[in-house]
Amino acid sequence: MSLTPVFSAPDTEQAGEYRLAGDWCGAPVQEIGDSLIHTVRGDPASTLDLTEVRRMDIAGAWAVLRALGAEPELKRIRARPEHMRLLEMVARADASRPKRRTGPGPIRAFLERVGRGVISVADETYGTLAFAGQLMVVTGRTLMDPRRIRWASCVSMAERAGLDALPIVIVTTFFIGAVVGLLGVNTLRQFGAEVFAVELIGIAVTREFGIVITAVLLAGRSASAFAAEIGSMKMTQEVDAMRVLGVDPFEALVFPRVAALLLTIPLLTFAATVAGLMGGALVTWSMLGLGPTFFMNRMVENVGDNHFWIALSKAPVMAIAIAGIGCRQGMLVKGDVLSLGKRVTAAVVQAIFAIILIDAIFALIYMELDL
The missing domain is CATH 1.10.287 (Helix Hairpins)
Structure with a gap:
């Protein structure tokens, strides 16, 4: 008897019955098994005669079962009892394996x-x-x-969200004002109206860039910090401990942060506006020779303070949105670091989106009011 795995096609006496012989185990099963699968699957009424098989392992049993289709019928197999038990065991293991679900269209x-x-x-x-x-x-x-009111917490938060953010706000808005001045001078020079760059800088900085840049910086700085701080407390179950002790987390954690931003964002907006105007004034002085005195006179006569108060009216709404979003995302943190990272990212993204949306709503409102 051959030791290599072989199979023979049905003869005229045993129509539809394939005979297997040899040792159906080890590496040689792979090639002969693929040939058996290709041959037998084209004849769905066929049977397999394994009585002449000398030895069989799991690889051989798996090749035999695959030849009978996705749902093999063991009654189509004639084999010795030990081989039949092996086939039944492999068939049960295949049936218990979780089927891979096809994805939707x-x-x-x-x-x-x-x-x-x-x-x-x-x-x-x-x-x-x-x-x-x-x-x-x-x-x-x-x-x-x-x-x-927890005054100590409010003052501490105001210092961290306000005074500590003052340098970055001043530097950023200073360069924003300088960029607006450069663009204004180069554009208006084509029409011989360079002097009107003062009005462009004044309206752009006092009405929009002062408050928007300040709010965006606070969204990236304070909203993320609030989410990370409260989220860390959630992970260490400090928030749950507050509730057990009868302390309202909203009163102890959320309210001081909202109050701190409500207090500091108008002050930061004022500092940002002054820095932006200084950047624009420096550009007009260096490029057009218009001194600071001339710049301020045109600002007072043609721009006024109305645009600044319009910008300042947006500050409380943006402060509540930034602090509220940061604290809410912190409250949603679960007990793992991955959740903390996701919530901090969501706090920054949602806060910036809220700032743009609030600014657009105010712009529409003031446009209808002709302000």
């Missing part, structure tokens, strides 16, 4: 993604409104009883 997958996105937006909107309502309740309760 491209249209269904697209619709599922859209549906999950809509549900996510709805959940986020509901959670934001719930958070805002709870913050309003805590704010009203605290203002009615000022003794509940």
Whole structure:
């Protein structure tokens, strides 16, 4: 008897019965097994005669079962008892293996993604409104009883969110004002109206760039810090410990941060506006020879302070949005570092998006009011 695995096609006496012989084990099974699968699967009514098989291992049994199709029928096999037990064991192991699920079609997958996105937006909107309502309740309760205000925490947060952010805000807006001045001078020079660069700088900086740049910097600096601080406390279960001790986390953690930004963002906006105007004034002085006195006179006569107060009216809304988003994302942190990283990133992205949206809404409102 041959020791290599072989099989023979059906003869005229045993129509549809393939005979296997030799040792169906080890590496040689691979090539002969593929040939057996290709041959037998083309004849679905065939049977296999394994009585002449000398030895068989799991590889040989798997090749025999694969030849009978995805759902092999053992009744189509004639074999010795030990080989039949091996075939039954391999068949049971294959049946218990989790089947790989085919993914949905491209249209269904697209619709599922859209549906999950809509549900996510709805959940986020509901959670934001719930958070805002709870913050309003805590704010009203605290203002009615000022003794509940944690002044030390408010002052500390104001220093970290305000004074510590002052250098980066001043430097950034100074260069923003200089860039606006450069663009204004080069553009208006084509029309011989370089002097109107003063009005361009004044309106752009006082009305938009002063508040928007300040808010964006605070979104990247303070919103992420608030989310990371509260998220770390959530991970170490300090927030749960506060609730056990009867301390409201909104009153102890959220309100001081919101109050700190409400206090500091108008001051930072003023400093940013002054720095931006200084940057623009330096450009007009160096490129056009218009001194600081001339710059300030045109600012007072043609720009005025109306645009600055319009910008300042946006500050409280942006402060609440930045602090609220940062604190809310911190409250949503779970017990792992991955969740903390995701929430800190979400805090920055959502805060910047909220700033742009709030600025656009205010622009539409003031446009309708002709301001």
